[in-house]
Amino acid sequence: MLNSNLHTVISRFLFLVLLFVFCFTFAGRTIAATPYSPERLFRVGLYFQDKTSDNSLFSLVNTSNYGFEIGLYNKDTQSFICQKATGSQNILLSAENGAIHISAFAKDSAGSEMPSDFIYSSSTTFYIRPLGASLITVAGVGYGGMLEYSLTPSGKITLINLITLDEYVKGVLPCEFIPSWDEEALKAGAVVIRTYALASIMGKHAESNFDVCASTHCQVYKGMNNVTDKTNAAVDATAGEIVTYNGKPALTVYHSSSIDATESVSSAWGSSQEQYPYLSSVKTPFIDSKLIPGSIWSKAIRPQDLLTYILTKYPGKLSGDIREITYEKGESGYVNQMTVTDVVGGSVTVKTSGQVRTLLSKFIKSANFDLASTYLYSDTKTEAISSVLTASGQQNADTGEKYTVLSADGKKTVQGIEKVFFVNGKGYGHGIGLSQYGAQQLSLLGYSYDKIIKTYYTGVLIEKFS
Numbered sequence: 001m002l003n004s005n006l007h008t009v010i011s012r013f014l015f016l017v018l019l020f021v022f023c024f025t026f027a028g029r030t031i032a033a034t035p036y037s038p039e040r041l042f043r044v045g046l047y048f049q050d051k052t053s054d055n056s057l058f059s060l061v062n063t064s065n066y067g068f069e070i071g072l073y074n075k076d077t078q079s080f081i082c083q084k085a086t087g088s089q090n091i092l093l094s095a096e097n098g099a100i101h102i103s104a105f106a107k108d109s110a111g112s113e114m115p116s117d118f119i120y121s122s123s124t125t126f127y128i129r130p131l132g133a134s135l136i137t138v139a140g141v142g143y144g145g146m147l148e149y150s151l152t153p154s155g156k157i158t159l160i161n162l163i164t165l166d167e168y169v170k171g172v173l174p175c176e177f178i179p180s181w182d183e184e185a186l187k188a189g190a191v192v193i194r195t196y197a198l199a200s201i202m203g204k205h206a207e208s209n210f211d212v213c214a215s216t217h218c219q220v221y222k223g224m225n226n227v228t229d230k231t232n233a234a235v236d237a238t239a240g241e242i243v244t245y246n247g248k249p250a251l252t253v254y255h256s257s258s259i260d261a262t263e264s265v266s267s268a269w270g271s272s273q274e275q276y277p278y279l280s281s282v283k284t285p286f287i288d289s290k291l292i293p294g295s296i297w298s299k300a301i302r303p304q305d306l307l308t309y310i311l312t313k314y315p316g317k318l319s320g321d322i323r324e325i326t327y328e329k330g331e332s333g334y335v336n337q338m339t340v341t342d343v344v345g346g347s348v349t350v351k352t353s354g355q356v357r358t359l360l361s362k363f364i365k366s367a368n369f370d371l372a373s374t375y376l377y378s379d380t381k382t383e384a385i386s387s388v389l390t391a392s393g394q395q396n397a398d399t400g401e402k403y404t405v406l407s408a409d410g411k412k413t414v415q416g417i418e419k420v421f422f423v424n425g426k427g428y429g430h431g432i433g434l435s436q437y438g439a440q441q442l443s444l445l446g447y448s449y450d451k452i453i454k455t456y457y458t459g460v461l462i463e464k465f466s
């Protein structure tokens with residue numbers, strides 16, 4: 001599977017390299033061959049699927065004095081047309097009438113309404129890359145490698161960043177892990193990011209012709225904007241290393257934090273545990289929640305708010321007020337079954353912790369929670385009455401009656417004012433695989449990066465790939 005994907009990638013980028021070589025030879029210029037090894041080039045979708053909000057705003061800022069190379073390939077005529085923007089120019093792209101129009105601005109007039117040096121229009125895919133060791137800045141984000149532009153059938157610009165795998169890992173690491181974290185945690189991050197990227201080649205975004213997107217859907221990537229010497233060093237120190245299981249790259253999904261245990265892939269997503277045995281639930285006894293901001297959380301959910309929210313996801317499934325929520329937990333402690341029932345018998349049932357997260361995503365940080373129906377005692381604080389101590393002992397306080405309580409403010413009478421669902425939870429994210437905050441804590445406890453990785457992914461190896 002991986003090999004065939006790699007061959008696809010190799011073929012694709014060999015073609016691309018040939019395109020550039022031919023392109024600039026044809027144009028009568030001699031340029032250095034691409035510095036990239038074709039098998040390492042990686043495709044990151046930046047703007048795609050008509051999500052581009054304004055096609056007139058692709059302003060490319062030249063951060064050096066070297067200029068850009070711009071190559072166009074017309075499939076119909078099999079011809080190449082190449083241009084070069086000088087070091088004193090920025091580029092503006094816009095889409096109109098089924099073509100992308102490329103103009104160059106004098107640098108100091110970028111953003112003005114007077115484009116100069118109209119370069120070309122293309123209705124087919126073309127590529128831009130900076131000359132020299134500079135970046136191209138798009139919407140405030142500086143990208144290395146090359147940028148590939150094309151139009152969707154509806155005329156929107158699709159933008160893909162082509163870079164080496166480890167340049168991509170360097171871009172992702174400071175976005176997904178905190179750059180000031182311990183060296184071993186960052187090295188663990190570099191290895192799992194690299195592995196996830198390799199396992200994603202022509203995966204879930206294959207239809208859009210790239211490997212990963214730049215959001216949390218895959219891995220957060222903001223070009224080279226956030227890289228530091230420390231994060232780059234973690235990538236370099238682990239160069240070529242990936243997580244493997246049975247000799248193949250593992251699907252190294254990871255999450256922000258889990259406190260006492262991680263979640264299994266079967267409980268979270270209904271995936272086959274046999275297919276991903278390394279994504280099983282793991283007890284993590286060393287995690288100190290006090291060191292993870294917001295990792296112990298609670299939330300009062302008003303039934304009407306919940307009803308409105310559920311109806312946006314399951315239209316027509318509920319037609320009256322919510323009467324009851326029942327749920328079950330898996331072995332990991334994450335809620336992986338839930339049924340919400342209304343007063344007229346309608347119901348919504350979900351059967352994985354991932355679906356539970358989706359069902360309640362506006363209200364919870366993870367599916368590792370307990371939920372109770374209770375009363376708030378104040379309409380200004382989301383604090384629930386759980387029980388009261390009386391002369392006859394502790395009593396449940398899950399009704400709207402009045403209670404006299406002793407608090408830090410002295411003796412007072414409170415009354416449940418509103419029945420709500422109250423959630424107490426821990427952790428953030430789907431809970432599968434490596435915990436980012438957990439990696440940092442284990443690192444501070446003296447764990448090496450490979451031991452951190454093996455703590456979270458059962459039975460894996462760290463191996464060099466070539």
Ligand SMILES: [Zn+2]
Nearest residue numbers: 212213217218
């Ligand atoms: Zn994605």
